[in-house]
Amino acid sequence: MLPLLERINRGEVLLADGAMGTMLFERGLKSGQCPESINLSAPHLLEEIATLYLQAGADILHTNTFGGSPLKLAEYGLDDQCHQINCQAIRSVRAVVTDKAFVSLSCGPSGRLLKPYGDTDPEEMRESYRKQLTSILTEPVDMITIETMTDLAEATIAVETARQIAPDIPICATMTFDCTPRGFFTVMGVTTEQAATGLLEAGADIIGSNCGNGIDNMTEIAAEFGKCTNAPLMIQSNAGLPEERDGHLFYPEAPEFMAEKCRKLPSAGVRIIGGCCGTTPAHIAAIRKTLTPGN
């Protein structure tokens, strides 16, 4: 298998997996339970989910480590198990994909606000990301995905730390934007242009957006990014905003609907397409179909 960045540079559009949380909740993850605790209590679920996404045609599979930084794990009193939690997540996905697909370590926000807006010291945050990312020295990965960021300062710390620990591993960094009458901004006020400049300067290879409120907005966000950079982009959209139906959560965007919309993404410079909240192996399989030449 050619290295990830090489495939992207040759013009290939790679497919990432879909939601992890959605899949875990369907498999018994309880309300208020730490999603990453599954890595130690039921790692077979990670293999099951990875298998489904691999079969759906994903080229990149993410680890169940979105909240795997010590700062985040501390909310559940699991910070002392950071290393095991991250290593097991990588091992489980690797066991399934072997060399058939790429494994990417998912790193989500710390859930803390940096000073002066919050009470967290930048060095404390850097140390938290460092501890999580150090797991890749024990269990190697093919990519690092820093995602759902809203604060560029935090995202920068995460990317810089990743770059320091893994000088040669592709780093993807994506932020979450709201659509406002004045354009797209993160809740912390970061524009797509600021994100592009900041994330690339920090050392990211691939940048873009994830989560959000559906594929239509994501298409616009990708176009905005495309205006300010030639760097490869990654887009992982939610299947729309969830709606409550009969006590169950329902994501409105069906696999075929989303896949059809994804056709527009490569022309904006998107080189990795995946799914976020509410997307399933069916969404990934549908997108795979549209990415296959001739469809």
Added chain:
Amino acid sequence: MLNQLSDSLMTGNADAVVSLVKQAIDQKLDPGDILNDGLIAGMTVVGQKFKSHEIFLPDVLIAAKAMNAGMEVLKPLLVNEGIPSIGRVVIGTVQGDLHDIGKNLVGIMLKGAGFEVIDLGKDVAPKTFVEAAIENEAQIIGLSALLTTTMPVMKKVVTLATEKGLTGKIKIIIGGAPTSIDYANEIGADAYCYDGINAVDCARRILGVA
């Protein structure tokens, strides 16, 4: 001077806010006026600008810190003068949910609008909400959830409040990413608020204050 106070608050200059509040007190300005025409007036503009996406979360957080610093100085006088707050609200993130950034923002905006806020924190049991509301004679309970799996706890709070005969006496408002107006109706909550500013509007409407 109160205009200057509200301007300093908008730019998040806590030192200036504190010193202007002190000056206003020294000049024997009415504490209620200092609160309403200085601090709350400034925070209201901050809220409006956040609503229209002219400013973002960091600006609101900085302004809120300045507001709190000013309130520390002013609060003893308000208590002495017997100036009541416009309402008392118990807020918290529901049981099983540890996400509190949104809830904190609601607290900030409510305080900024002159409400007294009792923040129960995160992972709060239904019983705790109801007991705290009774004990503090609150008019409103505000529930927050980010997780779809913890949303059902909101219904438990509504049910418990009904059992305790609080219907109509204590209003329940809800908010958080997975919630909606439909969900609020479904569980019998009194209102759904889509953000911190909207929570202030809801609370004002519920209490009939302009």
